[in-house]
Amino acid sequence: MPADVGELLPRAAAANAQGAAIFMRLGPSARDGHPGTVMLDDLNAEAATRIELDGFQPALTVETSPGNFQIWIRLIAAGELPYPVVRVAIKRLAELYGGDPRAVSPMQPGRLPGFTNRKPKHRQADGHFPFVRLVDASGCIAAAGTNLVDEIKANLPAQRGRAQGAASETPPVAAVSSRPPAMEDFDALDRIRQAQEERIRAEAKRGSRPMDAFSASEIDFAAVVVALCEGVPRPMLEAWLRMRRPEKAAGYAALTVQNADRYLEDQTSTPQPSGRP
Template identity: 75%
Template sequence: MVHPATRRAVLQTRTALDTLLDIGFIFPPRETEVRGRGIWTGRNLGPADVAKLLSRAAAANARGAAIFIRLGPSARDGHPGIVMLDDLNAEAVARVASDGLQPALTVETSPGNFQVWIKLITAGELPYPVVRVAVKRLAELYGGDPRAVSPMQPGRLPGFTNRKPKYRKANGSFPFVRLVDASGRVASAGEDLLTEVKAHLAAQRGRGPGFARETPPVAAVSGCPPTTDDFDVLDGIRHVQEARIRAEVQRGTRPLEASSPSELDFAAVVVALEEGVSGSTLEAWLTARRPEKAAGYAALTIQNADRHVRALASTPQSPGRP
């Protein structure tokens, strides 16, 4: 049974963001695992869909799962301009608001730690690279977690408990993720930030004033050319996946062939697709990073990874799924 206070918090959250969402249940790692198990619906959830999932979310939370939300998969093709900053303190939250970036949603994830969701535009869609640069800049300005800067960054859903072991109380209970404010307002300085970001990107591509940073030579693969920042992000994703997979191979939980360069590419592309990186950007990145591969390698890797992501999203959800 879902507590009425939890139901109210979720409803207010959904109303404040006013966009299609995805919900995930993130279970802690088992004794032999390094990473936890993330179970996402992989769907664009409207208000009625979210309401139907609350009982399942409450049951998963009781079994130790953290309950997260992120923008629905459709944001990969047309981003609604809603970004999330993670790990802010109260002073930073106040500065965000006073600087004209008033949050549409403020959540206290644990005592003294906050996440804020900011609406940069009133309506319409934004190019994915613009959102990526905007959220990265906001995190730098206000001291947000620099690792949590995906345009589809998940945030904790208010009304459920934060099950991190370090927050466990003496009586065995956990603190609730608390809804602080759900104004739903659009940031008054959002358009100014976007103007600055677009000018910065134009300068990088040599189409505007200022220093034109080198653009990857295969940028023409995409209608909206990726920048070296995009490639840096993807290099980082691959590095993390390589470290994870090699550690699992060393422990004997994965076969040796799982650490081959092609398998590492595949693992990185899977994560990137889940974070909403476009196929054209991934194709440009793979083509640049793996020039020794035959024509079609990048497209085939992305195709197989996309099939894998879709299969995971459509698999019946249960706590035991890896």
């Protein structure tokens, strides 16, 4: 609620002054079905202009540092989109307009206007950091959004069968529970976990995280949080944890996913400083 967010602004401002980054992202309900609003990161002014001319008019434009923009695009007017469609859409738009290829999650957070961008590279000569600036908030729907979505749906293998008269799309949970998880899915989750282990190890090494917080369970938790943000179904995550951590108690996988889910609900309901994912 706006009032709840307003009450947290002083705390967010204090955290920002101490070096934390303040982000915003789609709300918790977007984990059940994606609303079709995507964010492109690290765009220059020329790309921002081309996006509008090409029919992907921004719903929200934020200048995160001088000459660098994050653009939020509403691909559809109402309803929800399957996560695989959203992933392809973000990656394609990032490739077309030079966005950060690492920031292409369907739940990618963006910087919240009104706070400073505390990345060390943006420190100014006087020691201050640039403010994240709201450029435009039209909320408009991109004219070319529907065409892009339709094209992606037509070319996704799972969607082609549907177009030929198959039953409506199987919900992600049912799809996972009705077939053995593909090993390539587990390989992708392994890569997420490895990246989180490297991040946590680096934080512990430089002293921003206590060494006793660097544990296998902590890494599992961080990886599950990232995977949930990517739209990976919960049963898939539980199956992955059970396979990769057979030494753990029977309820470990379900509890880890449940705790990560609750953590994300807390994070997405309020502006949060950067830190634990």
